[in-house]
Amino acid sequence: MYQFDKRIVMTLDAGGTNFVFSAIRSNEEIVEPITLPSNGNNLEKCLETMVTGFTAIKLKLPEAPVAISFAFPGPADYVNGIIGDLKNLPAFQGGVALGAFLRKHFGIPVFINNDGDLFAYGEALAGALPEVNRMLQEAGKNKVYKNLVGITLGTGFGGGVVRDGELFLGDNGAAAEVWVLRDKRQPVYGVEEGISIRAIKREYAQLSGDLRMLSPKDIFEIAEGKQAGNMVAARETFNHAGEVLGEAIASINAVVDGIVVIGGGIIAAYKYLIPAVMRELNGTLEMYEGTSVDRMEMKAFFLDDVADRDAFLVSTSRRIMVPGTTETIEYDSVKKMGVIMTRLGTSKAIAFGAYAFALNELDKC
Template sequence: MKNILEDERIVMTLDAGGTNFVFSALQAGVEIIEPITLPSHSEDLEYCLKTIISGFKQVETVLEHRIPDAISFAFPGPADYKQGVIGDLINLPSFRGGVALGPMLEEIFGIPTLINNDGDLFAYGEAVAGFLPFLNRHLEGAGLSRRFKNLIGVTLGTGFGGGIVVNNQICLGDNSAAGEIWLTRNFLKPETIAEESVSIRAIQRVYAEKSGKPTNHTPLEIYQIASGIIEGDKQAAVAAFEEMAVAIAESLANAVALLDAPIVIGGGIAGASKFIIPKIIEHLSGSIHDLSGKAIPRSISSVYDVDDKDELKAFITNSQHEVIIPFSTKKVIYNKEKRIAIGTSKLGTSAAVCLGAYALALDYLDKTNHYEVAINKEMN
């Protein structure tokens, strides 16, 4: 895929919230108009859809002679994202029974329309312009040949979101249901989903339990208490983030075992990474046991916090060795130590989602054009 930050094609975007819709347009990965904000009217489907149409028409008007090539944006699920059909939504209550939002926009505007969820697009944005380029630049700078092409992205906020990139491509799954990490089993409360321990409400609940007092503190205030910035039960505040980190870690341990990929963390609660990431690494560096009691490493790979300068330096230290091919004088490279990086978003969560949507549209346009060229060649 081309460098999206050098691509001149224009993609119209939408930031869809339950209260407001914010419309914009990107070119070369940069916003090229002043965003247009309209109330979502989420309680009335017809009004809501007409608002979406109006917003994109206003963007076209502002673009003047510049012609958009596609529409691409994040929208809440459940949905059949491949078909552009939105299912029953909590924060947009008028969407019920399947609304063909993507096909509607394609028919009206005459350009491809890509819709996905914010967890997937966050991971993709970090893969094409954030966390993976960050890792690979450091590897290149250290003179190493290896490059990372896979990524697990998680967002920590109102809920526990996720997205997966495999071989530099967003993984949508066969049913538009990939990356649903919130639904993994909760390591701390096995009868519940992981999100019950990985969310804003979880931070508040655990702080209240550990401090012995009801709380109306926000996660930011609990973070400030943990950091000694404001008064409160510091021990309870630290415990709230560390307990959440253990639940995150076990979900990630299962994901890493299957995908063998670096991990990037975004969302508002990622701001407390100094309490979260060390605990995740501690858990991933621990053991699990077979029935005989034999200890097995919880993660096959060593995990490095690449937000820490010393850890980053250790991560990019050369672990490659040359080994002789048996019955030959030739040698091959052997990566003796398996390594996984973990760190926070390099773009910011909102920017990563936006760039992920932009990159998804460009990738679709490139593939469609390649397919059309191949068909034309066959016909001629």
């Protein structure tokens, strides 16, 4: 959508340890990024770091940027650029008007969102959604998907929703705050306790009795037999996480009805996550009288699997008669949804989303 736009937007990848500053034009990073310590324990130093970083990037640019746009941890009032009480950047407490601060200093619009929203927006405009529609077109189908759910799996469980090309933010700027869903396996807990970095680490330790400080990558390598450990427990760990993820996706997409794209570091283990995800999506619910109904109205397909992708693309429509006439009309009784891994890479999708969001907002003015 904005791959040929020549406007420049400055961006920030805000981590608890480091801030990485950059700039994008035409969906491409146009400068060497600058990395500075976040100074997340000291608000004055943290804000000074942002000014220093963006100023240094601005000096590298061939022309003036039109906006600043980036993802920042929440809770936050993203619409108004106000950051709430943060855990990984504890200097932010009680409400910090970060957007207004940067806007006043640099004299250009500032847009702040969460990473799940921007990931979804990037994949909707330049990644998963156009690829799925391209698949359908090449298969001779006239179906066009316009809605997308983006899920990020990492330190937490993040999400975003794009509806017909627009990022859906909600009336309070709190749409797609999917981390508040329940953990299907242990409903007293939030979904992050079932599918996140800490969840993977905790579950493997409990199942295996292995108390080493292992990362999800280590546990994946144990599942693959590439590292010493309990292979059965490692695979079961990802199976449990996939079950929780599948239920969460089913709950979200029952409302949105679109393509689902998944990103974040944990997806490296998708071969052990996805089977459980798909079982949940294509599972059933029980009724009190003893009958079963499909978990979702849509049949789910994993589009990174050749057989599932072919089944997604095959025609399931037929001609039916119009009552009282000799005319027929096409009817497809099979509603389909696709689950797909990130096509841009999580970081790139977030950067693209930040760029596109800024330009889209400017174009509304």
